[in-house]
Amino acid sequence: MRMRARKFIGTVITIGFVPFYALIAMALAQARPIQQAAPVVQVVCYAILGLIWVVPLMPLIRWMQKPDA
Template sequence: MSGARPMPVRLKKLIGTFLLVALVSIYALIATIIAVGHLAQSSGWVHLAYFLFTGLLWILPAMWIIWWMEKPPRRKTG
């Protein structure tokens, strides 16, 4: 019985790189659209808090993608 072959490291890194670029691009676009739509009349402190929060929030999914990229391939047992 043959098991699934592990994904080559280079392919994982290529996929992860594209995922990171897509994540940052889409996230920045959405965060900016929300800011323009909801923060136009807000004070500078609200803008600072919003952009500080959203500027750090994207790190969580990026960390997961990087963890997945760096995870060693499963070893074949049996």
């Protein structure tokens, strides 16, 4: 598969995944334990929730960047 096709497929998957993940992250951020935690704990939780979307997409990004054969 050519890099152009891989990038298109990866972009479509990313555009579908990020809003889905954002809904999950917002629901988790509104959970009672996080809302009742200390402000420092809340900041750490929000930072983790804001960055963890990269973990499941990293293999996809690597696949998209693979050079053509």
